[in-house]
Amino acid sequence: MQILLVDDEKELVSTLAERLGYRGIDAHWAVTPNDAVAMLSEQSYDIAVLDVQMPEMNGFELKERMEAISPELKFIFMTGHGSEECYHEGCSQTGEAFYLVKPVEIDSLIEKLNQVMHNGGKP
Amino acid sequence: MKHTVQEITDQYGPAYFGRMGATISHDIKNCLAIMNENTGLMSDHLMMAQKNGVPPDIERFSGIVQRIEKQIGRADGIVKSLSTFSHSMDKPEQQIDLDEAVTLALALGARIIANKGIKVNHTGAAGKFYVNGSLFFLLSLIWSILENATETLASGAVLNISSMKDEKSRICLSFQCEQPFVSDSGWQTSGLALDLFQAEIVLDDQHTRVDLVFGK
Structure with missing residues (x-):
């Protein structure tokens, strides 16, 4: 499973990627949406885990950009932002089960990754 | 009124x-x-x-x-x-260090500004400038100008904020950018708070500078 983690908090994504690596998941990371788009142009990924609130563009806009490059890519949102508007937007795009609020336990994230990977995004 | x-x-x-x-x-x-x-x-x-x-x-x-x-x-x-x-609403009126208020307003809204891709430079005055009033409403007033300015600027713009005295020796907080602020509407959204501080907002002709002037 190839994962791309995108969040403007570098210490969060780099640590999370390392921990996923210890569990046999090949996770790469980017701290800007533009870096993420560039990485996706170079290599294919199975799932992108996106922060919602980021400089340059938000996670929903980034999802659209990434889908244009890689239509098969699946998504999970992981956010510290709890607004109703974001929640409904995120849930409408990925389903409620895949709109995660930080901090996220790694076992819970892996369970979601497996669900997305094997059940086509259905919880 | x-x-x-x-x-x-x-x-x-x-x-x-x-x-x-x-x-x-x-x-x-x-x-x-x-x-x-x-x-x-x-x-x-x-x-x-x-x-x-x-x-x-x-x-x-x-x-x-x-x-x-x-x-x-x-x-x-x-x-x-x-x-x-x-605690900024604890006192309806107090003496407020203007640059400290700007620093706090920027700290509180840092993520919102960063998400818009705007860089803000705040240069404090050599001396201290004090205004009297409610800290909460001063923060609110500074934020309303900041948000209005950052809404109209493109990502990557640099907004410079500095406190000074104008030619009439009035305390002034200046917001400047090389790019023009797109619109001159919405600057008076906190009109009531402006009244509290007897302040006014002045937009220059080139739309690259907005001043919050105290003691109109």
Whole structure:
């Protein structure tokens, strides 16, 4: 499973990627949406885990950009932002089960990754 | 017509407080998430060391501890700003250091501004400039100008803020950008708060500078 983690908090994504690596998941990371788009142009990924609130563009806009490059890519949102508007937007795009609020336990994230990977995004 | 502090509080207070509360809680969540991942990473290393029958890598642990300490310091700074903000309504009138108020307003809304891709430089005056009034409404007023300015600027723009005295020796907080602010509408949205400080907002002809002038 190839994962791309995108969040403007570098210490969060780099640590999370390392921990996923210890569990046999090949996770790469980017701290800007533009870096993420560039990485996706170079290599294919199975799932992108996106922060919602980021400089340059938000996670929903980034999802659209990434889908244009890689239509098969699946998504999970992981956010510290709890607004109703974001929640409904995120849930409408990925389903409620895949709109995660930080901090996220790694076992819970892996369970979601497996669900997305094997059940086509259905919880 | 002169408005009371209570009338202005009722009209603007909850919206500003809510907006800042939302962005601060987001920042704190990020600190917690990073600490959560780093404590998890320590746990992972302990389990691996135990499994392999080797002592944990002390140097690695030390690096992780430093990262956690950094986030504790960051969260402490955020909570201090939140605390000052929460007490900003305690006194309806006080003497306020203008540059300290700008620093606090920027700290509170840092994420919102960063998400718009705007860089803000704040240059404090050599001496101190004080204005009298409610800290909460001064913060709200500064924020309304900041938000209005950043809304109209393109990502990558640099907004310079500085305090000074104008040619009439009035205290003035200046917001300047090389790009013009797109629109001149919306600058008077906090008109009631302007009344409280007997202040006015002045937009220059090129639309590259907005001044908040006290003592109109």
